[in-house]
Amino acid sequence: MxxxxxxxxxxxxxxxxxxxxxxxxxxxxxxxxxxxxxxxxxxxxxxxxxxxxxxxxxxxxxxxxxxxxxxxxxxxxxxxxKRSDIYQDYLGILKTKNLIFNCICTRREISKNKKNTLSGEYVYGGKCRELHNPSRLKHAKRIKTFEERITFHDLLRGKLRQNIAEDVGDFIVWRSENFASYQLAVVIDDHLQGIxxxxxxSDLYLQTPRQIYLQKCLNFMTPxxxxxxxxxxxxxxxxxxxxxxxxxxxxxxxxxxxxxxxxxxxxxxxxxxxxxxxxxxxxxxxxxxxxxxxxxxxx
Ligand SMILES: [Zn+2]
Structure with missing residues:
Protein backbone atom coordinates (compact mmCIF):
# COMPACT_ATOMS: atom_id res chain seq x y z
CA MET A 1 0.00 0.00 0.00
CA LYS A 82 -11.82 36.60 16.36
CA ARG A 83 -11.41 32.99 17.44
CA SER A 84 -12.19 33.10 21.14
CA ASP A 85 -15.15 30.72 20.77
CA ILE A 86 -12.96 28.13 19.11
CA TYR A 87 -10.33 28.36 21.84
CA GLN A 88 -13.07 28.13 24.46
CA ASP A 89 -14.33 24.89 22.92
CA TYR A 90 -10.92 23.26 23.19
CA LEU A 91 -10.50 24.59 26.71
CA GLY A 92 -13.76 22.75 27.39
CA ILE A 93 -12.21 19.50 26.17
CA LEU A 94 -9.29 19.97 28.56
CA LYS A 95 -11.74 20.68 31.38
CA THR A 96 -13.65 17.47 30.76
CA LYS A 97 -10.35 15.66 31.09
CA ASN A 98 -9.97 17.27 34.51
CA LEU A 99 -6.76 18.99 33.45
CA ILE A 100 -7.70 22.60 34.17
CA PHE A 101 -7.77 24.55 37.43
CA ASN A 102 -8.28 28.17 38.47
CA CYS A 103 -5.17 29.96 39.68
CA ILE A 104 -5.57 33.14 41.72
CA CYS A 105 -1.88 33.64 42.46
CA THR A 106 -0.60 37.18 42.15
CA ARG A 107 2.52 38.07 40.25
CA ARG A 108 4.25 38.39 43.58
CA GLU A 109 3.27 34.90 44.68
CA ILE A 110 4.42 33.49 41.35
CA SER A 111 7.79 35.15 41.84
CA LYS A 112 8.33 33.05 44.98
CA ASN A 113 8.60 29.93 42.83
CA LYS A 114 11.95 28.69 41.63
CA LYS A 115 13.20 29.79 38.26
CA ASN A 116 14.10 27.57 35.36
CA THR A 117 17.76 28.35 34.80
CA LEU A 118 17.53 27.86 31.02
CA SER A 119 14.44 29.92 30.28
CA GLY A 120 14.51 32.29 33.26
CA GLU A 121 10.79 31.64 33.75
CA TYR A 122 9.21 30.75 37.09
CA VAL A 123 8.19 27.13 37.47
CA TYR A 124 4.69 27.12 38.95
CA GLY A 125 4.75 25.13 42.19
CA GLY A 126 1.14 23.94 41.98
CA LYS A 127 -0.25 26.10 44.80
CA CYS A 128 -3.84 26.41 43.50
CA ARG A 129 -4.05 22.97 41.97
CA GLU A 130 -6.20 21.35 44.68
CA LEU A 131 -7.79 24.52 46.06
CA HIS A 132 -10.82 24.62 43.73
CA ASN A 133 -10.86 28.41 43.61
CA PRO A 134 -14.30 29.67 42.59
CA SER A 135 -14.58 31.18 39.12
CA ARG A 136 -16.01 34.45 40.46
CA LEU A 137 -12.51 35.35 41.70
CA LYS A 138 -10.19 36.90 39.14
CA HIS A 139 -8.15 33.98 37.98
CA ALA A 140 -6.09 32.46 35.22
CA LYS A 141 -6.61 28.90 34.10
CA ARG A 142 -3.67 26.53 34.21
CA ILE A 143 -3.22 23.07 32.81
CA LYS A 144 -1.94 20.35 35.11
CA THR A 145 1.39 18.90 34.09
CA PHE A 146 2.77 15.54 35.04
CA GLU A 147 6.22 14.05 35.20
CA GLU A 148 6.67 13.49 31.53
CA ARG A 149 9.62 13.88 29.26
CA ILE A 150 8.81 15.72 26.07
CA THR A 151 11.42 15.29 23.38
CA PHE A 152 11.49 16.80 19.96
CA HIS A 153 14.02 17.07 17.17
CA ASP A 154 14.38 20.55 15.86
CA LEU A 155 15.53 20.62 12.23
CA LEU A 156 18.21 23.21 13.01
CA ARG A 157 18.93 22.91 16.71
CA GLY A 158 18.73 19.17 17.25
CA LYS A 159 17.14 17.40 20.16
CA LEU A 160 15.46 19.18 23.06
CA ARG A 161 14.19 17.28 26.04
CA GLN A 162 12.15 18.77 28.85
CA ASN A 163 10.45 17.33 31.85
CA ILE A 164 7.30 19.37 31.55
CA ALA A 165 6.30 19.23 35.24
CA GLU A 166 9.76 19.92 36.58
CA ASP A 167 11.05 22.40 33.98
CA VAL A 168 7.83 24.31 33.28
CA GLY A 169 5.16 23.38 35.81
CA ASP A 170 1.42 23.84 35.38
CA PHE A 171 1.20 26.61 32.83
CA ILE A 172 -1.44 29.15 31.88
CA VAL A 173 -3.83 28.27 29.06
CA TRP A 174 -6.40 30.99 29.71
CA ARG A 175 -5.43 34.43 30.88
CA SER A 176 -7.10 36.34 33.70
CA GLU A 177 -8.07 39.05 31.19
CA ASN A 178 -10.32 36.35 29.69
CA PHE A 179 -8.58 35.26 26.52
CA ALA A 180 -6.62 32.19 25.48
CA SER A 181 -2.92 32.11 26.28
CA TYR A 182 -0.46 32.22 23.43
CA GLN A 183 0.38 28.54 23.99
CA LEU A 184 -3.21 27.34 23.70
CA ALA A 185 -4.12 29.56 20.75
CA VAL A 186 -1.06 28.67 18.71
CA VAL A 187 -1.53 24.94 19.21
CA ILE A 188 -5.19 25.06 18.18
CA ASP A 189 -4.49 27.23 15.14
CA ASP A 190 -1.58 25.11 13.96
CA HIS A 191 -3.84 22.08 14.22
CA LEU A 192 -6.90 23.58 12.51
CA GLN A 193 -4.81 25.07 9.71
CA GLY A 194 -3.10 21.72 9.16
CA ILE A 195 0.38 23.16 9.62
CA SER A 202 14.54 30.57 18.27
CA ASP A 203 13.03 32.69 21.07
CA LEU A 204 10.19 30.14 21.00
CA TYR A 205 12.43 27.07 21.05
CA LEU A 206 12.13 26.44 24.80
CA GLN A 207 8.36 26.91 24.67
CA THR A 208 7.88 24.18 22.10
CA PRO A 209 7.63 21.28 24.60
CA ARG A 210 4.63 22.86 26.29
CA GLN A 211 2.97 23.19 22.90
CA ILE A 212 3.71 19.53 22.23
CA TYR A 213 2.27 18.72 25.65
CA LEU A 214 -0.96 20.53 24.72
CA GLN A 215 -1.04 18.70 21.39
CA LYS A 216 -0.86 15.41 23.27
CA CYS A 217 -3.62 16.42 25.66
CA LEU A 218 -5.85 17.42 22.72
CA ASN A 219 -4.90 14.45 20.49
CA PHE A 220 -3.37 16.70 17.82
CA MET A 221 -0.51 15.79 15.51
CA THR A 222 2.79 17.47 16.28
CA PRO A 223 4.26 19.40 13.34
ZN1 LIG B 1 -2.07 29.77 41.77
Missing amino acids: TTTPEKYIGRFAPSPTGKLHFGSLVTALASYLRARSKGGKWFLRIEDVDTTRIEKGAIHSILTTLEDYGFQWDDEIIFQS TEVVRG IYAHIPVVLNEFGQKLSKQTKANPILKENARDNLISALNYLGFDYGTQNKIIEISRNNNEILENAARYFNLKNTKF
Whole structure:
Protein backbone atom coordinates (compact mmCIF):
# COMPACT_ATOMS: atom_id res chain seq x y z
CA MET A 1 0.00 0.00 0.00
CA THR A 2 1.33 3.43 -0.82
CA THR A 3 0.52 6.56 1.08
CA THR A 4 0.44 9.94 -0.60
CA PRO A 5 3.01 12.28 0.90
CA GLU A 6 1.59 14.94 3.15
CA LYS A 7 1.31 18.33 1.53
CA TYR A 8 3.58 20.90 3.11
CA ILE A 9 1.80 23.72 4.95
CA GLY A 10 3.80 26.42 6.67
CA ARG A 11 2.90 29.73 8.21
CA PHE A 12 4.06 33.11 9.40
CA ALA A 13 2.37 34.38 12.53
CA PRO A 14 3.35 37.90 13.55
CA SER A 15 1.98 39.65 16.62
CA PRO A 16 0.77 43.15 15.78
CA THR A 17 2.66 44.79 18.63
CA GLY A 18 4.48 47.04 16.17
CA LYS A 19 5.68 47.32 12.59
CA LEU A 20 7.79 44.65 10.92
CA HIS A 21 11.53 44.99 11.51
CA PHE A 22 14.47 43.17 9.97
CA GLY A 23 14.17 40.28 12.46
CA SER A 24 10.55 39.63 11.50
CA LEU A 25 11.50 39.86 7.83
CA VAL A 26 14.08 37.09 8.28
CA THR A 27 11.52 34.86 10.00
CA ALA A 28 8.89 35.59 7.36
CA LEU A 29 11.37 34.92 4.59
CA ALA A 30 12.66 31.68 6.10
CA SER A 31 9.17 30.25 6.51
CA TYR A 32 8.12 31.48 3.05
CA LEU A 33 11.13 30.11 1.18
CA ARG A 34 10.88 26.82 3.02
CA ALA A 35 7.21 26.43 2.10
CA ARG A 36 7.71 27.44 -1.52
CA SER A 37 10.82 25.30 -1.91
CA LYS A 38 8.65 22.34 -0.86
CA GLY A 39 5.89 23.32 -3.27
CA GLY A 40 3.70 23.92 -0.24
CA LYS A 41 1.33 26.51 1.08
CA TRP A 42 2.16 29.50 3.26
CA PHE A 43 -0.48 30.83 5.59
CA LEU A 44 -0.57 34.12 7.37
CA ARG A 45 -1.93 34.32 10.89
CA ILE A 46 -2.18 37.47 12.96
CA GLU A 47 -1.46 36.55 16.56
CA ASP A 48 -3.49 39.26 18.21
CA VAL A 49 -4.98 37.05 20.91
CA ASP A 50 -3.44 39.31 23.55
CA THR A 51 -5.52 42.35 22.77
CA THR A 52 -3.75 44.35 25.46
CA ARG A 53 -0.54 44.42 23.42
CA ILE A 54 -1.91 45.38 20.00
CA GLU A 55 -0.55 48.59 18.55
CA LYS A 56 -3.02 50.66 16.56
CA GLY A 57 -2.34 50.44 12.84
CA ALA A 58 0.17 47.59 13.20
CA ILE A 59 -1.93 44.99 11.39
CA HIS A 60 -2.42 47.20 8.37
CA SER A 61 1.26 48.09 8.37
CA ILE A 62 2.38 44.45 8.59
CA LEU A 63 0.14 43.34 5.72
CA THR A 64 1.17 46.23 3.48
CA THR A 65 4.85 45.68 4.21
CA LEU A 66 4.61 41.97 3.41
CA GLU A 67 2.94 42.82 0.11
CA ASP A 68 5.55 45.47 -0.69
CA TYR A 69 8.26 42.89 -0.06
CA GLY A 70 6.69 40.44 -2.50
CA PHE A 71 5.09 37.93 -0.14
CA GLN A 72 1.96 36.16 -1.37
CA TRP A 73 0.02 34.17 1.17
CA ASP A 74 -2.47 31.38 0.57
CA ASP A 75 -6.06 31.29 1.75
CA GLU A 76 -7.66 33.66 4.19
CA ILE A 77 -5.70 35.42 6.88
CA ILE A 78 -6.60 34.19 10.34
CA PHE A 79 -7.03 36.67 13.20
CA GLN A 80 -6.73 35.12 16.63
CA SER A 81 -8.75 37.91 18.23
CA LYS A 82 -11.82 36.60 16.36
CA ARG A 83 -11.41 32.99 17.44
CA SER A 84 -12.19 33.10 21.14
CA ASP A 85 -15.15 30.72 20.77
CA ILE A 86 -12.96 28.13 19.11
CA TYR A 87 -10.33 28.36 21.84
CA GLN A 88 -13.07 28.13 24.46
CA ASP A 89 -14.33 24.89 22.92
CA TYR A 90 -10.92 23.26 23.19
CA LEU A 91 -10.50 24.59 26.71
CA GLY A 92 -13.76 22.75 27.39
CA ILE A 93 -12.21 19.50 26.17
CA LEU A 94 -9.29 19.97 28.56
CA LYS A 95 -11.74 20.68 31.38
CA THR A 96 -13.65 17.47 30.76
CA LYS A 97 -10.35 15.66 31.09
CA ASN A 98 -9.97 17.27 34.51
CA LEU A 99 -6.76 18.99 33.45
CA ILE A 100 -7.70 22.60 34.17
CA PHE A 101 -7.77 24.55 37.43
CA ASN A 102 -8.28 28.17 38.47
CA CYS A 103 -5.17 29.96 39.68
CA ILE A 104 -5.57 33.14 41.72
CA CYS A 105 -1.88 33.64 42.46
CA THR A 106 -0.60 37.18 42.15
CA ARG A 107 2.52 38.07 40.25
CA ARG A 108 4.25 38.39 43.58
CA GLU A 109 3.27 34.90 44.68
CA ILE A 110 4.42 33.49 41.35
CA SER A 111 7.79 35.15 41.84
CA LYS A 112 8.33 33.05 44.98
CA ASN A 113 8.60 29.93 42.83
CA LYS A 114 11.95 28.69 41.63
CA LYS A 115 13.20 29.79 38.26
CA ASN A 116 14.10 27.57 35.36
CA THR A 117 17.76 28.35 34.80
CA LEU A 118 17.53 27.86 31.02
CA SER A 119 14.44 29.92 30.28
CA GLY A 120 14.51 32.29 33.26
CA GLU A 121 10.79 31.64 33.75
CA TYR A 122 9.21 30.75 37.09
CA VAL A 123 8.19 27.13 37.47
CA TYR A 124 4.69 27.12 38.95
CA GLY A 125 4.75 25.13 42.19
CA GLY A 126 1.14 23.94 41.98
CA LYS A 127 -0.25 26.10 44.80
CA CYS A 128 -3.84 26.41 43.50
CA ARG A 129 -4.05 22.97 41.97
CA GLU A 130 -6.20 21.35 44.68
CA LEU A 131 -7.79 24.52 46.06
CA HIS A 132 -10.82 24.62 43.73
CA ASN A 133 -10.86 28.41 43.61
CA PRO A 134 -14.30 29.67 42.59
CA SER A 135 -14.58 31.18 39.12
CA ARG A 136 -16.01 34.45 40.46
CA LEU A 137 -12.51 35.35 41.70
CA LYS A 138 -10.19 36.90 39.14
CA HIS A 139 -8.15 33.98 37.98
CA ALA A 140 -6.09 32.46 35.22
CA LYS A 141 -6.61 28.90 34.10
CA ARG A 142 -3.67 26.53 34.21
CA ILE A 143 -3.22 23.07 32.81
CA LYS A 144 -1.94 20.35 35.11
CA THR A 145 1.39 18.90 34.09
CA PHE A 146 2.77 15.54 35.04
CA GLU A 147 6.22 14.05 35.20
CA GLU A 148 6.67 13.49 31.53
CA ARG A 149 9.62 13.88 29.26
CA ILE A 150 8.81 15.72 26.07
CA THR A 151 11.42 15.29 23.38
CA PHE A 152 11.49 16.80 19.96
CA HIS A 153 14.02 17.07 17.17
CA ASP A 154 14.38 20.55 15.86
CA LEU A 155 15.53 20.62 12.23
CA LEU A 156 18.21 23.21 13.01
CA ARG A 157 18.93 22.91 16.71
CA GLY A 158 18.73 19.17 17.25
CA LYS A 159 17.14 17.40 20.16
CA LEU A 160 15.46 19.18 23.06
CA ARG A 161 14.19 17.28 26.04
CA GLN A 162 12.15 18.77 28.85
CA ASN A 163 10.45 17.33 31.85
CA ILE A 164 7.30 19.37 31.55
CA ALA A 165 6.30 19.23 35.24
CA GLU A 166 9.76 19.92 36.58
CA ASP A 167 11.05 22.40 33.98
CA VAL A 168 7.83 24.31 33.28
CA GLY A 169 5.16 23.38 35.81
CA ASP A 170 1.42 23.84 35.38
CA PHE A 171 1.20 26.61 32.83
CA ILE A 172 -1.44 29.15 31.88
CA VAL A 173 -3.83 28.27 29.06
CA TRP A 174 -6.40 30.99 29.71
CA ARG A 175 -5.43 34.43 30.88
CA SER A 176 -7.10 36.34 33.70
CA GLU A 177 -8.07 39.05 31.19
CA ASN A 178 -10.32 36.35 29.69
CA PHE A 179 -8.58 35.26 26.52
CA ALA A 180 -6.62 32.19 25.48
CA SER A 181 -2.92 32.11 26.28
CA TYR A 182 -0.46 32.22 23.43
CA GLN A 183 0.38 28.54 23.99
CA LEU A 184 -3.21 27.34 23.70
CA ALA A 185 -4.12 29.56 20.75
CA VAL A 186 -1.06 28.67 18.71
CA VAL A 187 -1.53 24.94 19.21
CA ILE A 188 -5.19 25.06 18.18
CA ASP A 189 -4.49 27.23 15.14
CA ASP A 190 -1.58 25.11 13.96
CA HIS A 191 -3.84 22.08 14.22
CA LEU A 192 -6.90 23.58 12.51
CA GLN A 193 -4.81 25.07 9.71
CA GLY A 194 -3.10 21.72 9.16
CA ILE A 195 0.38 23.16 9.62
CA THR A 196 2.93 20.45 8.88
CA GLU A 197 6.06 22.41 9.72
CA VAL A 198 6.68 25.45 11.90
CA VAL A 199 9.64 27.66 10.96
CA ARG A 200 9.99 30.47 13.49
CA GLY A 201 12.42 32.37 15.69
CA SER A 202 14.54 30.57 18.27
CA ASP A 203 13.03 32.69 21.07
CA LEU A 204 10.19 30.14 21.00
CA TYR A 205 12.43 27.07 21.05
CA LEU A 206 12.13 26.44 24.80
CA GLN A 207 8.36 26.91 24.67
CA THR A 208 7.88 24.18 22.10
CA PRO A 209 7.63 21.28 24.60
CA ARG A 210 4.63 22.86 26.29
CA GLN A 211 2.97 23.19 22.90
CA ILE A 212 3.71 19.53 22.23
CA TYR A 213 2.27 18.72 25.65
CA LEU A 214 -0.96 20.53 24.72
CA GLN A 215 -1.04 18.70 21.39
CA LYS A 216 -0.86 15.41 23.27
CA CYS A 217 -3.62 16.42 25.66
CA LEU A 218 -5.85 17.42 22.72
CA ASN A 219 -4.90 14.45 20.49
CA PHE A 220 -3.37 16.70 17.82
CA MET A 221 -0.51 15.79 15.51
CA THR A 222 2.79 17.47 16.28
CA PRO A 223 4.26 19.40 13.34
CA ILE A 224 7.95 19.48 12.54
CA TYR A 225 9.78 22.43 14.09
CA ALA A 226 12.71 24.50 12.88
CA HIS A 227 13.85 27.43 15.00
CA ILE A 228 16.00 29.91 13.17
CA PRO A 229 18.35 32.16 15.13
CA VAL A 230 16.80 35.49 16.03
CA VAL A 231 18.50 38.57 14.65
CA LEU A 232 20.40 40.53 17.29
CA ASN A 233 21.29 44.20 17.41
CA GLU A 234 24.75 45.55 18.16
CA PHE A 235 24.12 45.09 21.90
CA GLY A 236 23.29 41.42 21.46
CA GLN A 237 19.57 41.98 22.06
CA LYS A 238 16.80 40.46 19.97
CA LEU A 239 15.37 42.97 17.49
CA SER A 240 11.95 43.90 18.82
CA LYS A 241 9.74 46.79 19.67
CA GLN A 242 11.21 46.80 23.19
CA THR A 243 14.76 47.14 21.85
CA LYS A 244 13.57 49.86 19.48
CA ALA A 245 14.24 48.01 16.24
CA ASN A 246 13.66 50.19 13.19
CA PRO A 247 10.69 49.33 11.02
CA ILE A 248 11.58 48.13 7.53
CA LEU A 249 10.55 50.48 4.75
CA LYS A 250 9.17 49.95 1.28
CA GLU A 251 11.96 52.03 -0.27
CA ASN A 252 14.63 49.64 1.06
CA ALA A 253 12.80 46.44 0.20
CA ARG A 254 15.35 45.13 -2.28
CA ASP A 255 18.33 45.84 -0.01
CA ASN A 256 16.59 44.37 3.02
CA LEU A 257 15.63 41.25 1.08
CA ILE A 258 19.23 40.81 0.01
CA SER A 259 20.46 41.20 3.60
CA ALA A 260 17.83 38.71 4.76
CA LEU A 261 18.87 36.22 2.08
CA ASN A 262 22.44 36.61 3.23
CA TYR A 263 21.37 35.91 6.81
CA LEU A 264 19.68 32.73 5.58
CA GLY A 265 22.95 31.53 4.11
CA PHE A 266 22.77 32.56 0.44
CA ASP A 267 26.22 33.18 -1.02
CA TYR A 268 26.88 36.35 -3.01
CA GLY A 269 26.99 34.57 -6.36
CA THR A 270 23.57 33.00 -5.91
CA GLN A 271 22.17 36.22 -4.50
CA ASN A 272 23.38 38.21 -7.50
CA LYS A 273 21.98 35.66 -9.89
CA ILE A 274 18.58 35.85 -8.16
CA ILE A 275 18.55 39.64 -8.29
CA GLU A 276 19.59 39.65 -11.95
CA ILE A 277 16.77 37.43 -13.14
CA SER A 278 14.04 38.96 -10.94
CA ARG A 279 11.92 41.84 -12.19
CA ASN A 280 10.19 42.54 -8.87
CA ASN A 281 10.29 41.58 -5.21
CA ASN A 282 7.92 38.66 -5.62
CA GLU A 283 10.18 37.20 -8.29
CA ILE A 284 13.14 37.59 -5.93
CA LEU A 285 11.28 35.42 -3.44
CA GLU A 286 10.14 32.85 -6.00
CA ASN A 287 13.62 32.57 -7.49
CA ALA A 288 15.26 32.42 -4.06
CA ALA A 289 12.98 29.52 -3.13
CA ARG A 290 14.60 27.44 -5.89
CA TYR A 291 17.99 27.76 -4.19
CA PHE A 292 16.87 27.72 -0.58
CA ASN A 293 18.33 25.32 1.94
CA LEU A 294 17.10 25.85 5.49
CA LYS A 295 20.22 24.25 6.90
CA ASN A 296 22.46 26.97 5.47
CA THR A 297 20.98 29.48 7.93
CA LYS A 298 23.72 31.25 9.84
CA PHE A 299 24.20 30.71 13.55
ZN1 LIG B 1 -2.07 29.77 41.77
